[in-house]
Amino acid sequence: MIGRLPFIWATFLAVILAGCWDERLLKEHSLVLSIGYDLGTDETIIKTVTFPQESSGDPQQNSPATQSNVITTTGDTVKDAENQLDRLIPEKFDRSKAKVILLGESLAANGIFSTLDSIYRDLRGPLNASVAIVKGTAKDASNLKVNYSRPISDFYSELLISAGESGLTKNENVQSICPIILSDVKDIVVPYIRVTENSNMAIVDGVALFSGDKMTGKLNIKESSMLLILADQTAKGTKMNLKVSSDKEKHDKNFVDFVIRKTKRKLNVYTDNDEIKANIDLTLQVEIDEFSSDQLYSEKKAKALSKEIEKKLNELAVKTIASIQEANNDSLGLGEKVKAYHHSIWEKIDWGESYPKVPIETTFNVEILKHGILN
Amino acid sequence: MIGNKEITQFQLLFVLIHCQIGVGIITLPNEIFLKAKGDSWMSVLLAGIIIQITIFIFGALMKRFPSSNLYGIIQFLFGKGFGKMIVILYSIYFMILGGFFLAKFAVILRAWMMPTTPKWLLVGLIVMIAVYIVKENLQIMARFLFISSITLIGFIGFSIYSLKEANFTYILPIGNTGVVPIMKGIPTTLFSYQGFEFLLLIYPFVQSDQKGLVKVATITNIIVTLFYTFIVMISLLFFSPNELKIVPEPMLYLVKAFTFKIIERPDLLFTSMWIVLVATTIIIVLYASSLGLSFVMNSNKRSIYVFIVAGISFFLAMSVYGVYEIDSVSRIFNPFIILFAIGFPILLLLIAIIFNKKEVENSG
Numbered sequence: 001m002i003g004r005l006p007f008i009w010a011t012f013l014a015v016i017l018a019g020c021w022d023e024r025l026l027k028e029h030s031l032v033l034s035i036g037y038d039l040g041t042d043e044t045i046i047k048t049v050t051f052p053q054e055s056s057g058d059p060q061q062n063s064p065a066t067q068s069n070v071i072t073t074t075g076d077t078v079k080d081a082e083n084q085l086d087r088l089i090p091e092k093f094d095r096s097k098a099k100v101i102l103l104g105e106s107l108a109a110n111g112i113f114s115t116l117d118s119i120y121r122d123l124r125g126p127l128n129a130s131v132a133i134v135k136g137t138a139k140d141a142s143n144l145k146v147n148y149s150r151p152i153s154d155f156y157s158e159l160l161i162s163a164g165e166s167g168l169t170k171n172e173n174v175q176s177i178c179p180i181i182l183s184d185v186k187d188i189v190v191p192y193i194r195v196t197e198n199s200n201m202a203i204v205d206g207v208a209l210f211s212g213d214k215m216t217g218k219l220n221i222k223e224s225s226m227l228l229i230l231a232d233q234t235a236k237g238t239k240m241n242l243k244v245s246s247d248k249e250k251h252d253k254n255f256v257d258f259v260i261r262k263t264k265r266k267l268n269v270y271t272d273n274d275e276i277k278a279n280i281d282l283t284l285q286v287e288i289d290e291f292s293s294d295q296l297y298s299e300k301k302a303k304a305l306s307k308e309i310e311k312k313l314n315e316l317a318v319k320t321i322a323s324i325q326e327a328n329n330d331s332l333g334l335g336e337k338v339k340a341y342h343h344s345i346w347e348k349i350d351w352g353e354s355y356p357k358v359p360i361e362t363t364f365n366v367e368i369l370k371h372g373i374l375n
Numbered sequence: 376m377i378g379n380k381e382i383t384q385f386q387l388l389f390v391l392i393h394c395q396i397g398v399g400i401i402t403l404p405n406e407i408f409l410k411a412k413g414d415s416w417m418s419v420l421l422a423g424i425i426i427q428i429t430i431f432i433f434g435a436l437m438k439r440f441p442s443s444n445l446y447g448i449i450q451f452l453f454g455k456g457f458g459k460m461i462v463i464l465y466s467i468y469f470m471i472l473g474g475f476f477l478a479k480f481a482v483i484l485r486a487w488m489m490p491t492t493p494k495w496l497l498v499g500l501i502v503m504i505a506v507y508i509v510k511e512n513l514q515i516m517a518r519f520l521f522i523s524s525i526t527l528i529g530f531i532g533f534s535i536y537s538l539k540e541a542n543f544t545y546i547l548p549i550g551n552t553g554v555v556p557i558m559k560g561i562p563t564t565l566f567s568y569q570g571f572e573f574l575l576l577i578y579p580f581v582q583s584d585q586k587g588l589v590k591v592a593t594i595t596n597i598i599v600t601l602f603y604t605f606i607v608m609i610s611l612l613f614f615s616p617n618e619l620k621i622v623p624e625p626m627l628y629l630v631k632a633f634t635f636k637i638i639e640r641p642d643l644l645f646t647s648m649w650i651v652l653v654a655t656t657i658i659i660v661l662y663a664s665s666l667g668l669s670f671v672m673n674s675n676k677r678s679i680y681v682f683i684v685a686g687i688s689f690f691l692a693m694s695v696y697g698v699y700e701i702d703s704v705s706r707i708f709n710p711f712i713i714l715f716a717i718g719f720p721i722l723l724l725l726i727a728i729i730f731n732k733k734e735v736e737n738s739g
Binding site: 007021022123175178184186337339341 | 492506634
């Protein structure tokens with residue numbers, strides 16, 4: 001009997017005490033679903049949270065919450081602002097299920113890693129929340145009056161996901177940007193959202209470019225698609241619209257619309273007399289969506305069109321690369337390649353200084369695969 | 376005292392695997408990275424080679440003394456009084472080791488899973504589980520260790536999943552840190568590998584000859600070395616170098632980064648599997664310590680000493696608080712691990728060779 005005693009005790013305690021200290025009941029918590037951070041005056045942090053409003057109507061009706069409550073507090077640090085929040089919400093603040101984290105532009109320019117630090121440190125931190133930079137303030141973005149039947153947090157997280165799926169931007173979450181911010185060989189790009197002036201619409205407006213953890217520039221939506229193509233991170237079915245001629249009478253006949261079905265990228269970083277150079281070789285297989293000016297019945301015409309597309313893509317690529325180099329944003333990961341394969345040079349140079357001067361050449365090779373059910 | 380062959384070679388394999396894989400597995404990639412940077416995986420492989428050499432030394436020792444274990448050899452070589460003192464030292468060493476593992480376990484578990492659950496409960500529960508198994512005979516222990524090996528498959532599964540976000544440029548160029556950091560990383564790895572000296576304690580109970588024992592130990596060493604190299608490699612490929620510096624438990628952090636459709640926090644699942652590995656380590660340490668005490672007391676009732684040893688380990692664990700205290704304790708204690716696990720058996724072999732001592736055949 002004495003031998004069985006510890007076992008009996010262990011079972012007893014395990015059953016009785018399980019969760020005694022670490023239980024967290026939903027009824028005692030407010031699930032904050034979106035968090036916005038802004039830089040206030042005196043470098044304080046302004047924190048805006050939204051959480052679903054409990055339906056005041058019939059308790060029997062179990063309809064999902066469509067309205068959001070918005071609360072804004074100010075503090076010296078993120079956690080300080082969060083502690084202020086506990087004075088305002090009757091329940092406990094719980095951010096572990098946050099779906100989206102919005103960062104104001106001025107805060108992003110000042111560095112975002114210290115803002116995210118408390119999330120990385122927290123064992124229940126919402127590492128899977130999407131991250132986006134907002135033009136203006138995250139407070140305004142959180143106060144957006146959407147006409148969709150869903151809370152503001154769902155609106156933003158689905159907006160970012162769908163923008164990522166259609167190849168406009170890359171949907172980044174809190175965890176996926178962490179290793180890149182901390183590495184000195186690569187930089188992040190984060191979706192950039194703009195709220196219209198009468199504050200009833202939010203638009204994905206391209207990407208914000210970072211150098212280290214500070215925002216240093218931005219790309220418009222076309223350039224951001226191009227950046228994804230160059231970085232070999234295109235979603236399946238990225239749509240593009242290019243102006244291939246300017247002599248047609250009717251406006252829309254000057255354009256071609258196509259979908260990118262498959263890309264093959266070769267990034268080659270090489271040295272020439274101790275100078276780093278790079279070229280990017282891209283093969284795109286595309287499907288024409290709309291091209292009203294010419295019939296694509298002959299292979300010759302199709303070839304001519306793909307030549308024209310290649311030219312325009314190249315122009316866009318040159319513009320994109322100029323923008324990211326101006327922002328000192330190495331999101332293509334050239335530094336990674338230099339460090340790994342040209343280590344002797346890497347140790348001699350300061351990558352932050354030499355990167356903007358690296359000549360990057362691009363060559364495109366477009367194959368028209370399909371053109372719908374029309375020639 | 377020793378005559379019954381309790382476990383098979385196959386069971387020995389799993390016992391030895393659990394000896395070597397324990398608490399340290401989730402912190403190892405970070406600890407070793409601080410020393411050897413991108414070439415950490417080479418330190419792990421080299422440490423495996425050192426262990427292999429040690430295993431051959433153990434083999435020579437086992438050949439000379441086929442039927443008594445480490446404690447028996449010590450008594451045989453040093454005489455009754457002095458020998459028993461050394462055996463007591465070994466028991467104390469295993470007790471402190473147990474206390475240290477328990478303290479580390481509690482700190483990590485409270486950081487990752489149960490921040491407000493009191494420490495005495497977490498430590499107490501795992502000690503109770505360990506005591507329940509250790510007080511039985513070796514055969515029952517071996518069966519439990521065999522079953523709990525399933526968790527290792529889970530470890531490997533999660534790790535392989537993380538390969539989809541691997542970045543191979545993090546470890547390139549290979550060898551750019553130089554030889555010295557790689558060498559510095561070896562001792563760090565050896566602390567995680569500790570436990571293989573358990574072979575010397577249980578080999579008389581195994582249904583095998585000396586050649587078979589060395590063979591099993593070698594297979595174990597290959598499996599464990601590959602496993603550790605794999606774990607370290609995964610962490611190196613997943614985390615960027617600056618990130619790995621500030622993540623103390625890379626294996627848990629790596630799993631936390633994923634979300635599946637049904638399981639939102641797979642790190643909880645992962646931690647639960649790790650708890651099993653901690654339990655097996657505690658089991659082995661408590662067994663070794665209680666075996667020593669019962670040997671000193673010439674007692675056949677090991678189970679009484681199990682309670683004593685477990686109690687002492689429990690209080691040792693309770694007396695260490697905080698992350699930094701554990702760090703400083705481990706800094707002081709680490710040289711002793713090398714001394715007791717590798718140094719002392721080598722000394723025994725040297726003495727046996729120099730004085731040409733051998734076990735008299737058919738003495739037991």
